[in-house]
Amino acid sequence: MARNSYSIGVLLIGLAVVLLLGKLGVFHVLLSFFWPLVLLIPGLLFHFLFFNRTLPVGVLVPGGILTTYAVMFFYCNLFGWHSMSYLWPGFILGVAIGLYELHLFDRGSDRGVLIAAMILGIISVVFFGLTLLVHLGVYVIALILVFAGLFMMFRKRKVW
Template identity: 80%
Template sequence: MARNSYTIGIVLIGVAIILLLGKLGVIHFIASFFWPLVLLIPGLLFHMLFFNRTLPSGVLVPGGILTTYALMFFYCNLFGWGAMSYLWPGFILGVAIGLYELHLFDRNTHRGVWIAAMILGAISVVFFVITLLFKLGVYVIALVLVLAGAALIFRRPRSW
């Protein structure tokens, strides 16, 4: 009976500590920052289980997708969710990365997997460029004008 009450006492103290940390906001802070681990851990686990030859190569697709999305969400947690306004093509890129990993590590896959990965990757890059041009368009135009002006100044023969 003494051993049983000792275990119950430790459990009660543990529950009290968890309740106090929750009341102080520590658990909320940790959960709000580290929640992308819910995606990152399975993504990395899929990769690990494939490379340990436990699971077939098909798990590389969700592994690549989950890992990419988790990294995007960590970035947004660090720098603000406004970053998602220019990171959204990463959702397409995640699928492209997963398919490319499947093609890269399983030589028995159909060539269509590689083609799909390249098409999705290209679409993602195009959308990243378009998004950055819309977000930073004025700066890009100003940079192009400065470079064009500098080229005209330095290429012009000095006849004056």
């Protein structure tokens, strides 16, 4: 009976600590930062189970998508959600990565899977470039003007 009451006492103290930590906001802070693990863990688990030959190759598509999205969300948690204004093409890139993994590891995959992955990847890169150009356009134009000015200053003049 003494061992039983000791176990219940430890359980009650543990419950009190959990309640106090919850009241202090510790769990809220942890969950607000680490919630992308809800996507990252299944994505990595799909990859792990495929490479251990437990699941078929098709799980690489959602695995690639979930892993890519989790990395994007971690980035936004670290640097602010305003980052999503130029990271949004990553949603297209996640699908491209998943399809490319399917093509890469499936020996009997159709060529159309590779074509779809490449088209989505190119679209994603173009949108990343356009988005960065819109956000950083003034800096890019200024850099081009500086290089053009340096080129004009230091080029060799042709003698007529």
